[in-house]
Amino acid sequence: MLHTLAISGYRSIRDLVLPLDRLTLVTGRNGTGKSSFYRALRLLAEVAQGRVIASLAAEGGLTSTLWAGPEKFSRALKQGEAPVEGLRRKDSVSLKLGFASEDYGYAIDLGMPKPPAGAFMLDPEIKAEAVWAGDVLSRRNVFASRAGPSVTALDPRGYREVITATMPPFESMMMHAADPKGLPELLHLRERMRSWRFYDHFRTDAEAPARRTRVGTRTPMLSADGGDLPAALQTIREIGDPDGLNAAIEDAFPGASLEVRSDNGRFELLMGQHGLLRALGPAELSDGTLRYLLLVAALLTPRPPELIVLNEPETSLHPDLLAPLARLIARAAKECQLVVVTHDDALKQALLAEDALHHELVKELGETLVPGAEELSWTWPSR
Ligand SMILES: Nc1ncnc2c1ncn2[C@@H]1O[C@H](COP(=O)(O)OP(=O)(O)OP(=O)(O)O)[C@@H](O)[C@H]1O
Numbered sequence: 001m002l003h004t005l006a007i008s009g010y011r012s013i014r015d016l017v018l019p020l021d022r023l024t025l026v027t028g029r030n031g032t033g034k035s036s037f038y039r040a041l042r043l044l045a046e047v048a049q050g051r052v053i054a055s056l057a058a059e060g061g062l063t064s065t066l067w068a069g070p071e072k073f074s075r076a077l078k079q080g081e082a083p084v085e086g087l088r089r090k091d092s093v094s095l096k097l098g099f100a101s102e103d104y105g106y107a108i109d110l111g112m113p114k115p116p117a118g119a120f121m122l123d124p125e126i127k128a129e130a131v132w133a134g135d136v137l138s139r140r141n142v143f144a145s146r147a148g149p150s151v152t153a154l155d156p157r158g159y160r161e162v163i164t165a166t167m168p169p170f171e172s173m174m175m176h177a178a179d180p181k182g183l184p185e186l187l188h189l190r191e192r193m194r195s196w197r198f199y200d201h202f203r204t205d206a207e208a209p210a211r212r213t214r215v216g217t218r219t220p221m222l223s224a225d226g227g228d229l230p231a232a233l234q235t236i237r238e239i240g241d242p243d244g245l246n247a248a249i250e251d252a253f254p255g256a257s258l259e260v261r262s263d264n265g266r267f268e269l270l271m272g273q274h275g276l277l278r279a280l281g282p283a284e285l286s287d288g289t290l291r292y293l294l295l296v297a298a299l300l301t302p303r304p305p306e307l308i309v310l311n312e313p314e315t316s317l318h319p320d321l322l323a324p325l326a327r328l329i330a331r332a333a334k335e336c337q338l339v340v341v342t343h344d345d346a347l348k349q350a351l352l353a354e355d356a357l358h359h360e361l362v363k364e365l366g367e368t369l370v371p372g373a374e375e376l377s378w379t380w381p382s383r
């Protein structure tokens with residue numbers, strides 16, 4: 001389980017170190033930083049996929065995702081006695097992301113290339129990384145670390161050795177140094193990060209992937225676009241928890257039944273509803289019904305990953321479905337760790353009743369803060 005998440009220099013998040021629990025609820029008014037929180041966590045997962053730099057570029061590049069306020073707020077400024085004005089940056093440009101879990105911690109620091117950077121002047125570079133054992137990074141517990149192109153790691157005898165001095169600035173040591181013979185711990189941690197799942201606004205329009213029929217293959221984890229929904233539901237029936245699936249459907253749509261029809265191996269989802277003479281096909285399900293089924297398939301996965309993150313799962317659900325959704329989330333949190341970002345009050349209340357750890361984001365002088373969150377110690381790797 002991840003117990004600490006740290007984000008620095010990402011959009012409105014100047015510096016946050018937050019505790020995470022089995023079930024963590026993140027709420028806040030519009031513009032307080034919920035989506036930024038979600039995206040920062042997703043960027044961290046993308047490091048393990050080798051995609052972090054491409055994703056940053058897709059968001060407009062590091063310079064646009066960086067915290068746009070001053071590096072520090074003076075007391076006079078906080079009390080409104082001084083204007084917010086740009087000083088020359090003393091620290092270098094830096095976006096930092098990290099987490100600590102029950103066994104290992106990982107952090108990454110991204111920055112801009114040193115001039116002259118040639119044609120790739122907006123291409124961010126990985127400046128530092130570290131993997132450590134325990135809660136907070138220190139000289140004693142660091143397992144593998146990277147500063148610029150140089151990666152140092154503990155060898156089996158406990159000595160630190162430079163394992164490469166030529167790590168490219170656009171590649172994470174999690175991608176390159178995670179060699180099963182050399183550093184099995186890094187490989188293990190990377191595979192765990194790769195298992196993290198992010199679900200954000202499933203499409204439910206007429207052309208949505210979840211409404212198409214396609215060849216069914218065994219699907220232990222629903223894909224991010226939900227295109228394999230019928231296969232994921234059938235997989236839950238065959239190797240997962242079919243009773244839990246039926247109960248989740250009954251809880252939300254009393255009297256309804258779900259059928260996955262295989263037509264020569266092509267799967268189609270059908271839903272029988274109380275009062276109807278025939279079952280409805282995927283094109284006929286309402287947006288809310290389809291979205292609920294997608295969440296059911298995601299949360300009842302027979303192969304729970306280390307972490308599932310849901311961004312505003314309440315979108316287009318009728319208020320009546322929020323209590324069943326909260327029960328589904330609470331049930332899933334017994335199998336894997338969950339973070340739910342929402343701005344719906346009913347879902348928030350229902351999840352609070354399920355004992356979720358709650359972080360309410362607020363914005364002060366443009367900065368995302370979480371008043372009342374437990375203060376945790378944290379150390380970033382040095383460049
Ligand atoms: N580079 C940046 N530096 C500082 N603030 C930024 C930066 N980029 C975006 N912001 C601000 O961060 C705030 C948080 O945005 P975010 O999208 O995370 O809010 P949200 O809580 O998801 O809101 P909503 O409920 O409307 O979706 C916005 O007010 C935005 O203007």
Ligand SMILES: [Mg+2]
Nearest residue numbers: 031034035036
């Ligand atoms: Mg948002």
